[in-house]
Amino acid sequence: MDAIIVRVLDRYLSLNYEVRILLITTFASGVFDGLLYMGGLLQLYLKSAGYGGGDVGLFIFINGLVSSILVIPSGYLADVFGRRRIALISAIPLTISTVLIAVSPLKPFIAASAFLGGLGSALIHPSLSALMADKARDDLEATYSVASFLLSLGIAIGGFMGWIPEIMVSRGLTYFESYRVVVFLAGIICLATYIPLLFVSESRVFKVKLMKIRFSRLLLKILALNVVVGFGAGFSIPLLSYYLSLKFNVESGPIGTLNAISSIIQSLSFLTAPLIAELLRMIYAIVIPQALATILLATLPFTFNFTAASAILVARTTLMNMVNPLWSSILIRSCSKEERATVISISTLLWNLPYSITAQLGGIIMDYSLDTPIFITSIIYMIYISLTLILLRREKLN
Numbered sequence: 001m002d003a004i005i006v007r008v009l010d011r012y013l014s015l016n017y018e019v020r021i022l023l024i025t026t027f028a029s030g031v032f033d034g035l036l037y038m039g040g041l042l043q044l045y046l047k048s049a050g051y052g053g054g055d056v057g058l059f060i061f062i063n064g065l066v067s068s069i070l071v072i073p074s075g076y077l078a079d080v081f082g083r084r085r086i087a088l089i090s091a092i093p094l095t096i097s098t099v100l101i102a103v104s105p106l107k108p109f110i111a112a113s114a115f116l117g118g119l120g121s122a123l124i125h126p127s128l129s130a131l132m133a134d135k136a137r138d139d140l141e142a143t144y145s146v147a148s149f150l151l152s153l154g155i156a157i158g159g160f161m162g163w164i165p166e167i168m169v170s171r172g173l174t175y176f177e178s179y180r181v182v183v184f185l186a187g188i189i190c191l192a193t194y195i196p197l198l199f200v201s202e203s204r205v206f207k208v209k210l211m212k213i214r215f216s217r218l219l220l221k222i223l224a225l226n227v228v229v230g231f232g233a234g235f236s237i238p239l240l241s242y243y244l245s246l247k248f249n250v251e252s253g254p255i256g257t258l259n260a261i262s263s264i265i266q267s268l269s270f271l272t273a274p275l276i277a278e279l280l281r282m283i284y285a286i287v288i289p290q291a292l293a294t295i296l297l298a299t300l301p302f303t304f305n306f307t308a309a310s311a312i313l314v315a316r317t318t319l320m321n322m323v324n325p326l327w328s329s330i331l332i333r334s335c336s337k338e339e340r341a342t343v344i345s346i347s348t349l350l351w352n353l354p355y356s357i358t359a360q361l362g363g364i365i366m367d368y369s370l371d372t373p374i375f376i377t378s379i380i381y382m383i384y385i386s387l388t389l390i391l392l393r394r395e396k397l398n
Contacts, residue, residue, distance in 0.1 A: 018135040018200050019143055025128070026147045028193040030154020031161075034263060036098065036186040039159040039256040040241020045179035049105040053242055057363020059114045060238050064356020066118025068349045075126035075345025083131040083341055084202045086123055091194040094120030098187035102180055125348055130341035131200070133332050144325040145270050152267030159263060162256020175251060219334040219343065221391045222327075223350050228387060230351035232380025234358030236373040239366060240313070247370060248306040262314045269322035276323075282330070283392050286323045291385050293320035298378035301371035 036042050043056050078086040097116035100109055136143035164185075165178035173181075236243065241255050276285040296316040303309040335343040362373040 016135065019132065021196050021200050022128070022132050022135060023147060023150050024196040025193060026132075027150040027154040028189070028196070029124075030151040030156075030263075031158045032154075032186060032189045032193055033151075034155030034158020034259065035161045035189065035256075036158070036183065038155050038263070039162050039252070039259045040245075041162060041165070041179060041182060041186075041252050041256070042101070043239070043242045044175070044245060044252050044255070045101075045183060046105065046110070047242060047245060048174070048176040048179055051105075053239065053363035053366040054360070055110075055363070056239065056242050057360040057366075059110055060234075060363075061356045061360035062111055062114035063118040063121070064234075064352045064359065066115050067121040068118075068353035068356060070119060070122035071126060071345040071348045071352065072342065073345075074122040075130075075341040075343075075348075078123075078127035078130060078341040078345075079338065082202045083127040083134065084197060084200055086127040087131060088194055088197050090120045090123035090127070091191060092120075093117070094124070095187055095191045098183060098190050102183040102187065105176075105180075122345075122348075126341045126345040129328070129344050133340055134337075135200070144328040148270035148321075148325050149267045152263040152270060156260040156263035156267065159256040159258070159260030162252035162259075166251065166253035179252070214336065214339070216334055218392075218395050219331075221395070222331055222334060223347060225384060225388055225391065226347055226351040227354055228380065228384040231354035231358055232377050232384060234355035235362035235365070235380070236377040238355070238359045239362055239373065242363075243366065243370065243374075244306065244309065246366075248309065250306055254306060258310045258313065261310075262317045265314060266318045266321055269318050270325055272322070276326075282326060283389065283395075286326055287385055287388055289319040289322055290381070290388075293317075294378055294381040294385065297374065297381070301374050 042059075046056050046059065074086065093116040097113045097120060100116065101113035103109060132143060132147060161182070164182050165175060168178035168181065169175055241259075244250060244255055244258075280288075293316045296312050296319070300309060300312050300316075303312060331343070331347055332340060362376075365373050365376075
């Protein structure tokens with residue numbers, strides 16, 4: 001046991017200079033996401049502007065649909081024209097998207113913001129993930145675990161920034177005015193996120209023919225599971241901040257703190273991913289935590305106060321997401337080096353598309369029956385976990 005811990009620690013300490021630079025970008029992007037998206041401030045901003053669950057779901061739908069449509073071409077462009085270059089370009093639509101929705105909460109501006117945000121997401125995710133894998137070389141589990149740890153730490157800081165609107169409200173501003181100012185702040189953070197990328201060298205570019213990607217049996221199984229889990233998650237997970245605000249009459253301070261605490265605990269759990277994989281078969285290291293998380297999610301509608309709901313959500317989020325570095329390493333190993341960004345794009349598409357569609361449906365259902373989307377997600381998650389066991393138990397995943 002001691003030898004395993006020493007070996008895992010040595011892998012963390014041996015990460016090279018360019019990986020560490022990329023980890024700074026990962027951390028900064030976590031602050032942005034934790035403030036605007038994961039912390040729920042954007043949903044609360046739209047709620048304070050008079051919009052309902054269906055409208056919040058529509059924003060997520062447009063954002064996710066655009067990202068889904070463009071993510072494969074974006075991954076291909078990253079492989080062919082350079083992963084660092086495409087990652088830097090993504091700063092433009094993401095920053096404009098954030099500033100645009102702060103300028104006006106009218107529906108045309110919201111739709112344009114969602115479109116540009118989807119474009120930026122499509123550009124950044126496959127390019128940055130593939131660039132990270134290039135610089136990490138073969139130590140993928142350690143690299144992705146540290147990246148997940150720092151991302152969650154950044155999200156936690158962004159979550160605690162949810163108290164900024166609360167302080168502004170205590171000084172006389174309305175929630176709408178306070179949220180609007182902080183959305184502008186998020187735009188500045190978004191732009192600053194990309195500065196570290198200027199100090200990383202470009203990866204080798206490849207001549208990749210999209211239709212000639214080698215889809216192994218393992219890769220096809222992973223992609224199919226992505227569809228199922230994305231479909232189930234969309235009904236409620238992206239709407240949890242809106243759900244908590246309605247159910248317990250809370251705003252960005254308590255909700256941001258909940259997400260911050262969840263992210264801190266989750267960040268520590270990410271560092272255990274390589275250790276868990278060493279101690280257990282990879283399949284059980286994935287399935288057991290996610291099964292426990294699903295059971296916890298199903299109990300959420302039966303809570304009667306925000307504190308109890310928070311305890312459940314912290315535990316659920318940690319257990320569900322602590323295995324993400326393992327999934328990332330499995331996906332990367334299931335394809336060749338020159339196809340990484342394109343395969344990541346395909347994986348993102350197959351998760352994002354059903355996720356964005358069911359987010360719209362979940363928002364509409366939530367306006368009529370607040371708890372029903374939570375139960376729908378829980379049922380589909382159990383189907384996903386069962387399929388994971390059936391499809392992957394005979395595969396060599398480590």
